Amino acid sequence: xxxxxxxxxxxxxxxxxAAITLFYVFGPNFTIDGDESNISGRKKTIVGLSNxxxxxxxxxxxxxxxxxGDLRLYLIRELHRRELEGRGVYESYPDPEDVPRDxxxxxxxxxxxxxxxxxxxxxxxxxxxxxxxxxxxxxxxFIQALExxxxxxxxxxxxDAHEFLQVVAERLCxxxxxxxxxxxxxxxxxxxxxxxxxLELDPEKLQIPPASVTDVDSEDASMIGSRWRETSRExxxxxxxxxxxxxxxxxxxHYKYKPNQTSFVNLTLQVxxxxxxxxxxxxxxxxxTEYIEDFRCDRCQLIYTLDLKLKAQQRAVSEREKQAIxxxxxxxxxxxxxDPEVPLEGVTMPDAQSIPKRKIARHMRVTKFPRLLAxxxxxxxxxxxxxxxxxxxxxxxxxxPLGGILNxxxxxxLGIVCHKGSHHSGHYESFRRNVVYAPFSTPDAFRSYAxxxxxxxxxxxxxxxxxxxxxxxSDAELSPLTISDxxxxxxxxxxxxxxxPSLNQRSPLxxxxxxxxxxxxxATRIPPRSSPASAVSSNKPESGSKGPxxxxxxxxxxxxxxxxxxxxxxxxxxxxxKECKTSDVLGMQREVYLxxxxxxxxxxxxxxA
Numbered sequence: 001x002x003x004x005x006x007x008x009x010x011x012x013x014x015x016x017x018a019a020i021t022l023f024y025v026f027g028p029n030f031t032i033d034g035d036e037s038n039i040s041g042r043k044k045t046i047v048g049l050s051n052x053x054x055x056x057x058x059x060x061x062x063x064x065x066x067x068x069g070d071l072r073l074y075l076i077r078e079l080h081r082r083e084l085e086g087r088g089v090y091e092s093y094p095d096p097e098d099v100p101r102d103x104x105x106x107x108x109x110x111x112x113x114x115x116x117x118x119x120x121x122x123x124x125x126x127x128x129x130x131x132x133x134x135x136x137x138x139x140x141x142f143i144q145a146l147e148x149x150x151x152x153x154x155x156x157x158x159x160d161a162h163e164f165l166q167v168v169a170e171r172l173c174x175x176x177x178x179x180x181x182x183x184x185x186x187x188x189x190x191x192x193x194x195x196x197x198x199l200e201l202d203p204e205k206l207q208i209p210p211a212s213v214t215d216v217d218s219e220d221a222s223m224i225g226s227r228w229r230e231t232s233r234e235x236x237x238x239x240x241x242x243x244x245x246x247x248x249x250x251x252x253x254h255y256k257y258k259p260n261q262t263s264f265v266n267l268t269l270q271v272x273x274x275x276x277x278x279x280x281x282x283x284x285x286x287x288x289t290e291y292i293e294d295f296r297c298d299r300c301q302l303i304y305t306l307d308l309k310l311k312a313q314q315r316a317v318s319e320r321e322k323q324a325i326x327x328x329x330x331x332x333x334x335x336x337x338x339d340p341e342v343p344l345e346g347v348t349m350p351d352a353q354s355i356p357k358r359k360i361a362r363h364m365r366v367t368k369f370p371r372l373l374a375x376x377x378x379x380x381x382x383x384x385x386x387x388x389x390x391x392x393x394x395x396x397x398x399x400x401p402l403g404g405i406l407n408x409x410x411x412x413x414l415g416i417v418c419h420k421g422s423h424h425s426g427h428y429e430s431f432r433r434n435v436v437y438a439p440f441s442t443p444d445a446f447r448s449y450a451x452x453x454x455x456x457x458x459x460x461x462x463x464x465x466x467x468x469x470x471x472x473x474s475d476a477e478l479s480p481l482t483i484s485d486x487x488x489x490x491x492x493x494x495x496x497x498x499x500x501p502s503l504n505q506r507s508p509l510x511x512x513x514x515x516x517x518x519x520x521x522x523a524t525r526i527p528p529r530s531s532p533a534s535a536v537s538s539n540k541p542e543s544g545s546k547g548p549x550x551x552x553x554x555x556x557x558x559x560x561x562x563x564x565x566x567x568x569x570x571x572x573x574x575x576x577x578k579e580c581k582t583s584d585v586l587g588m589q590r591e592v593y594l595x596x597x598x599x600x601x602x603x604x605x606x607x608x609a
Contacts, residue, residue, distance in 0.1 A: 044130065044132065045131065045133070045134055045135075045570075045577050046127070046128075046129075046130065046131070046434075046570055046572070046577055047126060047127050047128075047129050047131060047135050047136070047137055048134070048135065048136045048137075048572065048574060048575035048576065048577050049062065049063065049127075049136065049137060049138070049139050049572075049574055049575060050136050050137070050138050050139075050574065050575055051574040051575070052138075053156045054156040054157070054159070055139065055156065055574075056427050056428040056429070056573075056574060057159045057160060057161040057164055057428050058139055058143065058154075058159075058164055059139060059428070059430075059572075059574050060161055060417045060428035060429055060430040060572070061161050061164050061165050061168070061417060061430075061594070062123060062124075062127065062139055062142070063127065063415075063430040063432055063572045064415040064416070064417050064430045064432055064594065064596050065120070065124060065168075065596075066123075066124045066127040066128055066432065067414050067415045067432030067433055067435070067596070068239075068372050068414055068415070068596060068598065069414075069435070069598065070239045070371045070372050070598060071124075071239055071240070071372060072121075072124055072128070074236070074238065074239050075117060075120065075121040075124065076121070077236075078114070078117060078176065078179070079114075079117065079118060079121060082114065082179065085183065085186070089182055089183065089186045090112040090113050090114070090179060090182050091109065091112070091113065092109075092112075092182065092185070093105045093106075093108075093109055094108045094109070094112075094181065094182070094185070095185075098181065108178055110149070111174050111175050111178035111179075112175075112178045112179055112181075112182045114175040114176075114178075114179055115145055115148065115149055115175075116145055116146060116149050116168070116171045116172060116175060117172055117175050117176075118145075119141060119142045119145030119146070120142060120168070120172065122141065122142075123139065123141065123142040134575075134577070136575040146167070146168070146171070149171060150167075150171075161417055161419070161428050161593065161594060162266075162268075162376045162593070162594060165266060165374065165376075165594065166265070166266065169240050169265035169266060169374065170265055172238065172240070172265075173238045173240070173241050173263075173265055176237070176238045177238075236371075238265075239370060239371040239372045240265045240266070240370055240371075240372050240374055241263055241264070241265055241368075241370055242263065242264050242265075242267075242366060242368050242369060242370035242373070243261055243262070243263055243264070243366070243367045243368030244261070244262050244263075244264055244364060244365070244366060244367070245259045245260070245261050245364070245365055245366075245367045246259065246260050246262070246362060246363065246364045247259045247260070247362070247363045247364075248295075248360050248361070248362050248363075249360060249361045249362075249363070250295075250297040250299065250300060250358050250359075250360050251291075251358065251359045251360060251361060252297065252300055252358045252359070253297060253299050253300050253303065253358075255297060255298075255299040255300075255340065257298075257341065258341065261367065265374065266374035266375065266376050266594075267286065267373070267374070267375050267376065268376045268378055269282035269283060269285065269286055269375060269376065269377055269378065270282065270285055270286075270378050271377050271378060271379050271390050271392050271394060272285065272392065273381065273390060273392065274392050275392060275393065276392060276393040276394075276395070276589070277392055277393070277394055277395070278394065278395045278396075279375075279394060279395065279396040279397065279400070279595075282377065282394065283402075286364065287364055287365060287366075289361050289362070289363055290361070290362040290364075291359060291360070291361055291362075292359070292360050292361075292362060293357070293359050294357045295357060295358055295359065295360045296352070296355055296357055296358070297358045297360065298340040298341050299336060299340040300355075300356065300358055301340075301349075301355050302332055302335055302336050302340050302344070303336060304350070304355055304356065305332060305347065305349055305350060306329065306332045306333065306336065308350060309325055309328050309329050309332065310329065312325055313325045313326065313329065327346070328346065328347045328348070331344060331346055331347050332344070332347060366402065366403065369402060369403065369409045369599065370599070371598065371599045372596065372597070372598055372599070373400075373402075373411055373596070373597040373598075373599070374594065374595070374596055375594065375595040375596075375597070376593070376594055377394055377592060377593055377594070377595070379391070379392075379419075379423075379593065380423065387423055388422075388423050389422055389423035391590055392590075393589040393590050394589050394590075394592055395586075395589055396413070396416075396586070396589070396592060396595060397413070397586075398412065398413045398582060398586065399411070399412055399413070399600075400412075400413070400597050409599055409600075410599070410600045411597035411598060411599055411600065412597060412598050412600055413433070413585070413595065413596075413597055414432065414433050414435075414596050414597065414598050415430060415431060415432040415433060415595075415596040416430065416431045416585060416588065416592050416593075416594060416595050416596065417429075417430045417431075417592075417593050417594035418430070418431070418588050418591035418592055418593055419591060419593045420591055427573070428593075429571065429572060429573040429574075430571075430572050431569050431570065431571055431572070431580070431584075431585045431588070432569065432570050432572065433568075433569055433570075434568040434569060434570055434579075567581055567582050568581070569581060569582065569584065569585050571584070
C-alpha cells in the first residue's frame with residue numbers, strides 16, 4: 001500500500017490547482033483598470049490607432065488630444081447641455097444680420113449642430129479605454145465627420161500635423177461660438193416681468209413672443225432661458241482658445257494705437273537657426289518688442305498737415321481762403337487731440353510721398369490665457385532653391401510659466417507630438433502623460449469628498465443623516481469630554497475606552513457630541529489626546545510616524561504613488577504603444593514639433609507635476 005498516500009496527495013494537489021484556476025478565471029477582479037494592480041503578468045496599455053494610408057499625422061494629434069483632461073470635460077459639458085436644451089435650439093436658422101460674410105445661414109446652422117464636436121468626443125472616449133491587452137481601432141469615423149463638415153477629402157500626401165490640429169481646433173471653436181449664439185437667441189426670446197425675482201420665475205408668467213424658435217414650445221423655451229441665465233455666469237468657453245493683443249507705438253510722437261486683439265487656438269513659435277535653443281527663447285521671439293522702420297504714423301501725418309495749413313494761412317490773401325483754412329485747422333486739431341486713426345473728411349491732405357516716415361515699436365502680449373495651451377514649433381526654413389527642416393534642439397520644461405509677475409500662470413506638460421525625418425517625408429509619433437481625470441476616475445473618493453466639503457463656500461444648512469450604535473451612553477459617561485474653542489478635545493481615559501487606530505471601530509460618542517466636533521480636512525490629522533497619566537508615553541512617536549513636521553506613512557505613500565503615476569508616459573506610434581518616463585519625453589528636443597500644456601489649478605501640487 002505504498003502507492004495509496006502518493007495517489008491521494010496527487011489528487012489533492014490536482015484539485016487545489018483546479019480550484020485556484022477556477023477562482024482566477026471566473027472569480028471577480030476589480031483591479032482590471034486600476035493603476036495599482038499587483039498582477040505582474042497582466043500587460044496594461046492604451047488603445048492604438050491603425051495607419052492604413054499615411055495617417056500618422058492624424059493619429060499623433062488625436063492621441064495627444066485624448067490626454068487633455070480639460071478638453072474631455074468641455075466635450076462632456078457641451079454635449080450634455082445640448083441634450084438638455086433640445087435639438088430645436090440648434091436647428092434654427094440665425095438672424096440674417098448675424099451671419100458672417102464668409103458663411104451662409106445653412107453653414108451657420110450646421111455649425112450650431114456641432115457634428116465635429118460629437119465625433120471628437122466619441123473618438124476620445126474610445127481612445128481613453130484601458131484595455132488589458134493590445135487593442136487597435138480606426139479613426140475613420142472621425143475623419144468622415146471632418147470631411148463631411150468641410151465637404152472635401154483629406155489628402156494623405158505630405159500632410160502636416162500642425163495643419164490638421166489647426167483645422168480641428170478652429171472647427172471646434174467655431175461650433176462652440178455658434179452654439180453659444182444660438183443659446184443666447186433662445187434666452188433672448190424670454191421677457192422676464194419686472195419686479196419678479198429670478199428664483200420665483202413661473203413658466204406661465206414668462207411671455208414668449210410669436211416668432212419663437214422652431215419646434216420649441218413655451219415649456220422648453222422657459223427651461224432653456226433659465227438654464228442659459230444660470231450657466232452664463234460661469235461660462236468657461238473653449239479651453240484651447242486664447243487672446244493675443246498687439247499694439248503699435250510711434251517712437252517720434254509716442255502715440256499708441258488702439259490694441260488689436262486676435263484669438264488663437266494654438267501659438268506658432270519660430271525656431272531660430274541655431275544648434276540648440278529653449279522654449280523660452282522661442283517665446284521671446286513672439287512676445288519681444290519689434291521695431292519697424294518706414295512707417296507712416298497717423299498722428300504724425302496730421303501734425304505735418306497742420307504745420308502746412310498754418311503756413312498756408314499766413315500766405316493767404318483773401319478772407320474766404322483764410323476762413324476755409326481755419327476750418328481745416330480746427331478739424332486737424334480736434335483729430336490730433338481725439339482719435340487720429342479715424343479718417344478725416346473735409347481736409348485736403350498732402351501727397352503721401354511727402355509725409356515723413358517714422359520708426360514704430362510693436363508690442364505683443366497674451367491677454368487671455370487658455371486652459372489648454374497648444375504650441376507649434378515652426379521648423380521650416382525657406383530658401384530660394386528649396387525648403388528644409390530646422391533640426392535645432394529645443395529644450396522645453398515640464399512646468400511652463402507664462403505672464404508677468406502679477407498675472408503669472410503655470411502650465412504642466414501633458415503631451416507632445418514629434419516628427420522624425422526630413423521636411424518632405426518622415427513619421428509622426430506622440431507622447432501623452434498617463435493620467436486619468438475625474439469624473440473618469442476617482443481613486444480616493446473619501447479624501448476628495450472631505451476636501452471638497454472643507455473647501456465648500458456654500459455648505460448645506462441641513463444636517464446630514466447620522467448612523468448610531470445600538471448602545472447610547474449616558475450623560476455621565478460623556479462628562480469627561482470637553483471641546484474648547486481652539487478645536488482641541490481632551491478625553492479622560494477613566495470613563496472612555498482608549499482610542500484605537502482602526503477606522504471600523506465605532507466611537508461611543510453620541511450624535512450631539514459628534515455634531516459639535518470641528519470639521520477636520522483630509523490634509524490635517526489630529527492625533528487622539530491621551531490622559532495626563534500617560535503624558536510621558538505620549539511623547540514617543542507612534543509606529544509608522546516620521547516624527548514632528550514629517551508626513552505620516554499614509555501621506556508619504558500617497559505622495560509617492562502620485563509622483564510615480566505622473567512619471568508614467570505613453571509613447572505611441574500608430575498601433576505600437578509602450579511606456580516611458582518624463583526624462584525620455586524631455587529628451588526629444590530635436591524631434592519635438594507640437595506641445596500641449598494644461599494650466600495648473602490653485603490646488604495642484606507642483607512637486608507632483
